[in-house]
Amino acid sequence: MTTDTTTPTEQNVNTASRPSQLRITDMKITNLVGVPFRSSIIRLETNQGIVGYGEVRDGASASYALLLKSRLIGENPCNLDKIFRKIRQFGFHGRQGGGVCGIEMALMDLAGKAYGVPAYALVGGKFRDRVRCYADTPTELDPQTMGARLLERRSRGFTMLKMDVGINLLRNTPGTLIAPDGAFEDDDLMHPFTGIQVTQKGVEQLAAFVEEVRSIVGYDIALAADHFGHIALDSCIRIGRALEPYTLAWIEDLIPWQFTDQWRQLTEAVAVPTCTGEDIYLAENFEPLLAAEAIRIVHPDPATSGGIAETKRLGNRAEEKGIAMALHLAASPVATMASVHLAAATHNFLALEHHAADVPFWNDLVTGLPNPIIHDGHIDVPDKPGLGFDDVNEELFAEHLDPRAPLLFADTAEWDNEHAHDRLWS
Incomplete structure (x- = not known):
């Protein structure tokens, strides 16, 4: 019995x-x-x-x-x-x-x-029912092709886009770069130490690239820029100033995150939001940038910054300093949904990166979510237990x-x- x-x-x-x-x-x-x-x-x-x-x-x-x-x-x-x-x-x-x-x-x-x-209930509940995503798009050397790729993402409903704008666009144009021999091959040399400089001709070419892309995608959609190259602060400032007319959402990772004073100088010198943080571990290690108000947007990757609860703590601290938080991510739906719960629970959240717009099977990697997971450029915050999908x-x-x-x-x-x-x- x-x-x-x-x-x-x-x-x-x-x-x-x-x-x-x-x-x-x-x-x-x-x-x-x-x-x-x-x-x-x-x-x-x-x-x-x-x-x-x-x-x-x-x-x-x-x-x-x-x-x-x-x-x-x-x-x-x-x-x-x-x-x-x-x-x-x-x-x-x-x-x-x-x-x-x-x-x-x-x-x-x-x-x-x-x-x-x-999961959002475990860190204080949610501020929003939908999470805005921004679509990252790999480099295209031709601005017309770059614009067309971004326009295709806009047609899917994305309300924010990101592209790469950097010295790789200048490598084949004489008179745009000054660099010591071998500088482009040493990926382990940090930006201030490469000796690479962007000339005025190079700055103008990058600005013309962004201007043409903007003319294609329009000025009524948020557009960010990343991957500028391993160049020192002075070139970053000159590029940032040249890009001011195009109202970029942010310019990202121009210099390594470790150099707080240089980030402060860059932020004070340009009228474009500055953004970094994807490689910083734990909220406490963002503190120098936040305390110095050296950036306009903090950009942690939850798969590096500490996961859900720790990154929410970072968001709260950034909000106290008047700094918005966007989320860097290049992941399957597993980490994406963890980031969705984090974003839902963080008051000053701005946008979540989506790096898999060209992966046709991405939506099918997990079960129990809407398909497609992203619609109208947003992900609905699930109310199911845990991360919200049924299984992999x-x-x-x-x-x-x-x-x-x-x-x-x-x-x-x-x-x-x-x-x-x-x-x-x-």
């Missing part, structure tokens, strides 16, 4: 799980390519059968997440703050933050499912596995017993 141990109240409530008894039992990984770039999808499994999904940042190593597996097994994913404090020390700037952030997304997915609430499409995942690691949610038992003395104090 079986005994029903539930209380009368519980018998009349659809409980998502037993949150206080939930434990992480396993982590599995799938490495995908072309979604739009290389991404590693994390699946955290539990003793109650519910799973949570996260995504390591594009181009990062899945090992950044795997090394944390032994620190997660046995933990209750609903203890979001506790676990984040435990693992945050293992992230860093750029792609090195990808493991911690992908796990944070998966924890949010699990906790939301355990409590039966959407394993059949489609299998068609896009990284050939260097072609296993679907591969077993990761070799990481079960990885251990070190992690405490940072004696």
Whole structure:
């Protein structure tokens, strides 16, 4: 004879799980390519059968997440703050933050499912029902072609666009660039140290490029610019001033984020919003830029900046300084939906990057969302528990596995017993 141990109240409530008894039992990984770039999808499994999904940042190593597996097994994913404090020390700037952030997304997915609430509810609720997306578009050397590609995105309903405008457009035009031998081949040399200068002819050519693109897409749509090249501050200022007539939404990452004083000088010198932050890990490391009011728009990538809760904290701090927050992203729908919940819960949110406008199968990588996921340039904020999609499409995942690691949610038992003395104090 079986005994029903539930209380009368519980018998009349659809409980998502037993949150206080939930434990992480396993982590599995799938490495995908072309979604739009290389991404590693994390699946955290539990003793109650519910799973949570996260995504390591594009181009990062899945090992950044795997090394944390032994620190997660046995933990209750609903203890979001506790676990984040435990693992945050293992992230860093750029792609090195990808493991911690992908796990944070998966924890949010699990906790939301355990409590039966959407992820945005775990960080204070939502300010909006739809999240505006901006469509990134790769470089075209011809401004007519660039304009046509952007116009096609506008025809899909996007209300904000981004293009690349940089020294790659000048490489074949004599008299536009001054550079030491080999300067263009050394990608690891930071901008102030390359010795590359843009001449007045080069500045005028870039301005003419933007002017022609603007004439095609119109002045009634937001248009941002990125990937200017590894050039020093003085050239950045001259370019920024030349682009003022075209009312750009922002100019992005002209110099490395680490150089706060240079960002302040650039921001004060040009009447175009300045924007950076995609490679900064944790809210505290944005503080120099915010305190100096060195940028007009803060631009974290949630797959580097700390995931949902940490990036919301950053947004709150930026709002106090009068700075809007846009979100950088190049990801599958997994990290995209994590970013949607973050955007919904952040008051000063501006727009979320979409880097997969040319990936035909992108919408089908997850199930249980509207198809297409983006319509009229926006994503509806889902009210389903966790990140809001039902599951991943394993059949489609299998068609896009990284050939260097072609296993679907591969077993990761070799990481079960990885251990070190992690405490940072004696």
